Amino acid sequence: AQTVTQSQPEMSVQEAETVTLSCTYDTSENNYYLFWYKQPPSRQMILVIRQEAYKQQNATENRFSVNFQKAAKSFSLKISDSQLGDTAMYFCAFMKQTGANNLFFGTGTRLTVIP
Amino acid sequence: NAGVTQTPKFQVLKTGQSMTLQCAQDMNHNSMYWYRQDPGMGLRLIYYSASEGTTDKGEVPNGYNVSRLNKREFSLRLESAAPSQTSVYFCASRRQSQYNEQFFGPGTRLTVL
Numbered sequence A: 001a002q003t004v005t006q007s008q009p010e011m012s013v014q015e016a017e018t019v020t021l022s023c024t025y026d027t028s029e030n031n032y033y034l035f036w037y038k039q040p041p042s043r044q045m046i047l048v049i050r051q052e053a054y055k056q057q058n059a060t061e062n063r064f065s066v067n068f069q070k071a072a073k074s075f076s077l078k079i080s081d082s083q084l085g086d087t088a089m090y091f092c093a094f095m096k097q098t099g100a101n102n103l104f105f106g107t108g109t110r111l112t113v114i115p
Numbered sequence B: 001n002a003g004v005t006q007t008p009k010f011q012v013l014k015t016g017q018s019m020t021l022q023c024a025q026d027m028n029h030n031s032m033y034w035y036r037q038d039p040g041m042g043l044r045l046i047y048y049s050a051s052e053g054t055t056d057k058g059e060v061p062n063g064y065n066v067s068r069l070n071k072r073e074f075s076l077r078l079e080s081a082a083p084s085q086t087s088v089y090f091c092a093s094r095r096q097s098q099y100n101e102q103f104f105g106p107g108t109r110l111t112v113l
Helices: none
Strands: A003-005 A010-014 A019-021 A024-026 A032-039 A046-052 A064-069 A074-079 A088-096 A103-105 A109-114 B004-007 B010-013 B019-025 B031-037 B043-049 B064-068 B074-078 B087-094 B102-104 B108-112
Touching: A003 A088, A003 A103, A010 A019, A019 A109, A024 A074, A032 A064, A032 A074, A046 A064, A046 A074, A074 A088, A103 B043, B004 B087, B010 B019, B019 B031, B019 B087, B031 B064, B031 B074, B043 B064, B043 B074, B074 B087
Parallel strands: A010 A109, B010 B108
Antiparallel strands: A003 A024, A019 A074, A032 A046, A032 A088, A064 A074, A088 A103, A088 A109, B004 B019, B019 B074, B031 B043, B031 B087, B064 B074, B087 B102, B087 B108
């Protein structure tokens, strides 16, 4: 079974500062995908960034980047130049490359950006 | 291009009532999913459909049934609602691509009294 752990239920950051959200996962698979989703108060699930396990290079999307450590089974999200619109719940998610290709989610981190 | 749509957005039921949550996608995706989100937890898979005409159970299927009506539509039915089914329900579809990313609908908040 796949499990995803987000050990920080809540975090806060000053506007324009940088914050890192942690995520660890447990799996016996060798090939898989990892994702970070953002859920603002509107409830919509928005894909922030994704990473393939076979790629050593860390993914980046504008102000968002990840630190993927496959051996440690760690997948943290760094948000640079935090903006008020970044205030949301952030979910780390895992997907096997085979089978149903469904997502396994962590319990989320509530991020508040302080003006 | 509306993406993934869900109806209704909100619903209140009494214990024992039945209802169907509707989901449709216009992205021509083969795979579709139903998840539920409970307070303090991430989303959990209820049922999924890998292609038109096929459905399979996920992690928490008890109390639910699904129908993959065609490639676009995937409905979730509660035959006899229970308070434990109070939750937010999300439908998603998956693009078969390099990343297999899933796209989510806006969710349905269901309360069972």
